[in-house]
Amino acid sequence: MITEAGNDPNVAALVYIAAFVPDKGESVNTLIGGFPKDGPQPPILPPQDGFLLLDREKFPDSFAGDVDSELAAFMADSQLPWGVGALEGTNSGPAWASKPSWYLLTTEDRMIPPPAQREMSGRAGATVEEAAASHSVYVSQPEAVAALIEKAASAT
Numbered sequence: 001m002i003t004e005a006g007n008d009p010n011v012a013a014l015v016y017i018a019a020f021v022p023d024k025g026e027s028v029n030t031l032i033g034g035f036p037k038d039g040p041q042p043p044i045l046p047p048q049d050g051f052l053l054l055d056r057e058k059f060p061d062s063f064a065g066d067v068d069s070e071l072a073a074f075m076a077d078s079q080l081p082w083g084v085g086a087l088e089g090t091n092s093g094p095a096w097a098s099k100p101s102w103y104l105l106t107t108e109d110r111m112i113p114p115p116a117q118r119e120m121s122g123r124a125g126a127t128v129e130e131a132a133a134s135h136s137v138y139v140s141q142p143e144a145v146a147a148l149i150e151k152a153a154s155a156t
Contacts (some may be wrong), residue, residue, distance in 0.1 A: 003122065006095030012156040013099055015149050018106040020133050022091040029087045040110040044085035044087075050093075062110045065134040066141075067071035075136070096123070101126035102152040104137060104145060113136040128152075 003022050007015045020031050032042065043058035054063060059076035067075070103121035104127050106115050112135065121128050126130045129151075131137050138145045 003091055003094045003096060006099060007093060011095065011099065013152050014096055014101040015152045016101065016103045016121065016124075017127065017145055017148070018104060018109055018133075020112065021096065021101075021103070021112065021124050021126070022094065023123065028091045030090075031120070032087075033155050035113055035116055039113050042111050045070065047084050048081075050084050052084060052087070053079055053081050058143050061075050061095070063134065064136040064139065065108060065110060067134065067136050067139050072136075075139075084145055096124035098110055100152075100156060102148055103128045104148050105130045106133045106135060106137050107131065109135045119127060 002014050020028055024030060043055035043062050045053050045055050056076045060072035064072035064075055101124050103126035105114060105117045105121060107130055129148050131141050133141050
């Protein structure tokens, strides 16, 4: 979303937190399709009535591996479904092509493999910081997230 919304003239910079960084014409499906088949795959369940969820049983390991187990279970139980279109929508032009970007790469992520994060943040020319964290770094290490946002804000 930030890749497209960041094109607004009021946006000075972009901060990605363990996120997809699509290029023009790419979708989340396109990017997931490039993940190594022998590595972790996002546990996205088949669509129901046009909506998607992550497999509740696989959620803690895949999405919140470094979050307290009770909190990870609560996160799994309280997840909101998202529309299939969220995976299929293509980017019309990446804001990162013309605006400075920062990226928090999560080295223990089992939703977006770290090599994919490295590749996407690299092609965007992002300033990259790493955290030994799961995809839920904003829960497990909020200080790292806030610090990167502060760096980006002070640099622009």
